[in-house]
Amino acid sequence: MKPLILKGHTRPLTCVKYNREGDLLLTTSKDNVPTLWYSETGERIGTFDGHKGTVWWIDISRNSELVITGGADMTARVFKTETGEQLCRFNMPGPVRSVAFAEGDRRVFVITDPFRSDPTQVAVFDLAENVEDSSLEPTHVWTNADFGCPEIRLTRGLWTSMNRHILTGDDKGVIRLHNVETGEVVKEVRDHEKKIQALSFNKEKTLLITGSADCTSKLFDTTDFKCLATYETSVPVNAAVISPIKEHVLVAGGQDAMNVTTTSTRAGKFETKLFHMVFGEEFGIVRGHFGPVNSLDFHPEGIGFTSGAEDGYIRVHKFDKAYFQYHSELDDLSALEELAGGKKALEAAATSG
Numbered sequence: 001m002k003p004l005i006l007k008g009h010t011r012p013l014t015c016v017k018y019n020r021e022g023d024l025l026l027t028t029s030k031d032n033v034p035t036l037w038y039s040e041t042g043e044r045i046g047t048f049d050g051h052k053g054t055v056w057w058i059d060i061s062r063n064s065e066l067v068i069t070g071g072a073d074m075t076a077r078v079f080k081t082e083t084g085e086q087l088c089r090f091n092m093p094g095p096v097r098s099v100a101f102a103e104g105d106r107r108v109f110v111i112t113d114p115f116r117s118d119p120t121q122v123a124v125f126d127l128a129e130n131v132e133d134s135s136l137e138p139t140h141v142w143t144n145a146d147f148g149c150p151e152i153r154l155t156r157g158l159w160t161s162m163n164r165h166i167l168t169g170d171d172k173g174v175i176r177l178h179n180v181e182t183g184e185v186v187k188e189v190r191d192h193e194k195k196i197q198a199l200s201f202n203k204e205k206t207l208l209i210t211g212s213a214d215c216t217s218k219l220f221d222t223t224d225f226k227c228l229a230t231y232e233t234s235v236p237v238n239a240a241v242i243s244p245i246k247e248h249v250l251v252a253g254g255q256d257a258m259n260v261t262t263t264s265t266r267a268g269k270f271e272t273k274l275f276h277m278v279f280g281e282e283f284g285i286v287r288g289h290f291g292p293v294n295s296l297d298f299h300p301e302g303i304g305f306t307s308g309a310e311d312g313y314i315r316v317h318k319f320d321k322a323y324f325q326y327h328s329e330l331d332d333l334s335a336l337e338e339l340a341g342g343k344k345a346l347e348a349a350a351t352s353g
Contacts, residue, residue, distance in 0.1 A: 001323070003288065004042040006314040008035050013308025015057050015295045019064045022300040024081075026067065027314055028055040034069045036081070039299070039306070042316060048079045050086050057098050061105040066131065068108055070096030076110040078131055087131040090138075093118040098157040109166055110138075111157045120144040120154045122166060124180060142183025147176075156199040158208075160222070169196025173212060175225070189225045191218055194236075197253075202242040203300075209249055211237035217251045219277065231275045231282075238294050245302030247277040252307060254292030272296065272307055283326070288315055 009029035017026045018039060025039040034048040034055050052073040060067050060081065070076045072095040078087045094115030101108055105127070112121045123138035144152050149170075156169040165186060166178045173192035176185050198211030201222070208220040217240040219229040231240075231251050238253040252272040270292055274284035291310030298305045304318035 001286070001317055001320050003318075004316040005288075006037060006042050006044075006316065007312065008037070008044050008314070009033070009312050011054075012291065012310040012312055013294050013314060014055065016297050016306045016308040016314060017058055017060065018297050018300055018306070019060045020062055020300060021064070022303075024060070024064060025306060025314075025316065026058050026060055027308055028058045028069065029308075029312070030054040032071070032073075034058050034067070036067075036084075037314075039316060046084050048077070048084050048086070050077055050089070051075065054095075056096060057100075059100045059108075061101050062103075063105065066101070066105065066127075068099045068101060070099035070110060072096070074112070074115070076108070078108075078127070078134075088134050088136065090123070090125060090136060092123065093121060097153075097155060100157060100159055102159045102163045103161075104163070107163065109157060109159070111154050111168070114153055118143075119150050120152065122154070122157070122168070122178070122183060124166075140181050140183075142178075144170075146183050147178075147185045155196050158199050158201060161205040167199065167208070169199050169210065171195045173214065175199075175210065175220075177225070187225055189220070189227075191220075191227045192216070197236065197238045198240045198296075200241045203244045207242060209240045209242050211240040211251065211253065213237075217249070219249070229278065229280050231273075231280055233269075233273065235269045236292075238292060239296035239307075241296050241298045241305070242277065243298055243302050244300060249275050249277050250296050250298065250305055251275060252293035252296050254289075254310070256292070270309065270311075272305075284323075286317060289313065 011030035013029050015028045025037040028034045032051040036045040051071040054072040057070045067079045067081050074092050076090040076096050076099050092112045094112035097113050098111040110123045121143045124140040126139050128134040153171045154168045158167045169175050173194050175189040177187035192212040194213035200209050211217045213236040215233050217231040217237045218227050236253045240251045242249050254270040270289040272286040289309035293307050293309045295308040306316045308314050
């Protein structure tokens with residue numbers, strides 16, 4: 001599996017993301033140039049210019065017409081994908097950590113870091129049909145102080161199905177489900193012991209996978225947020241994603257960046273691991289980066305994945321035939337459907353095997 005290796009950034013990667021069709025790849029970095037690529041060839045299409053520092057996150061609308069970015073310069077910006085033209089800019093009270101389009105692409109959220117006396121803020125903006133005419137004031141805004149945790153920092157966010165709630169992860173390892181309008185905490189999950197560094201749904205948003213500095217990745221059922229499986233590693237998990245076509249998950253991270261210069265590539269464990277989703281069996285490792293892997297995304301058709309790392313490189317992997325021919329004995333148990341109902345399926349499969 002020989003990857004395309006893309007070098008378009010001068011600093012560590014912070015986010016890699018495919019569009020819905022998988023023909024476009026978006027990347028952000030600790031430099032100030034969010035970049036658009038053709039995923040098949042690795043050709044660089046262009047950049048989205050305007051940020052003045054680290055760009056932490058990027059998202060693309062379902063129809064691929066709009067891109068939103070969030071950066072340390074305390075702004076979130078909406079661009080036209082085709083031309084790179086900036087359509088509007090939201091000025092925020094702190095560095096922007098996470099941004100995302102809601103289903104339907106007419107709404108976005110922006111999550112900020114604490115800054116000076118301002119706590120973490122979550123702001124929801126409505127986008128006008130003509131995006132340039134959008135109001136630059138949020139329709140809903142709330143802070144972590146509103147739900148009794150003024151000291152925490154929100155690290156990741158997701159829209160839930162049908163935009164019913166906003167899901168967040170924080171630097172204490174807590175996952176919360178919030179009412180969009182008020183910020184009220186509807187559900188709180190405390191299965192992790194340290195900072196949440198990754199949140200990602202499966203295609204149907206029925207499963208959630210997390211990554212944490214506690215060296216674990218966990219799978220949750222989104223109906224009740226019960227933990228269904230845990231994938232253990234020996235290093236902090238910075239990224240985790242679910243295959244759209246197989247019962248597989250990808251988990252990646254690595255030794256803390258501050259210690260990288262004193263550690264060999266193999267010792268730092270800058271690798272992406274493949275696990276069986278249901279049973280937690282590790283069946284593959286993909287190496288190549290020489291710094292912690294900070295972001296992962298599966299191709300929407302499940303034919304490969306992209307990783308971005310502290311080393312400043314993007315690696316676009318396309319699975320070879322061996323991957324699709326790989327057939328674990330665990331696949332014969334076909335327990336995934338029962339998994340959402342609880343761990344009884346796991347116990348029954350283990351005893352019968």
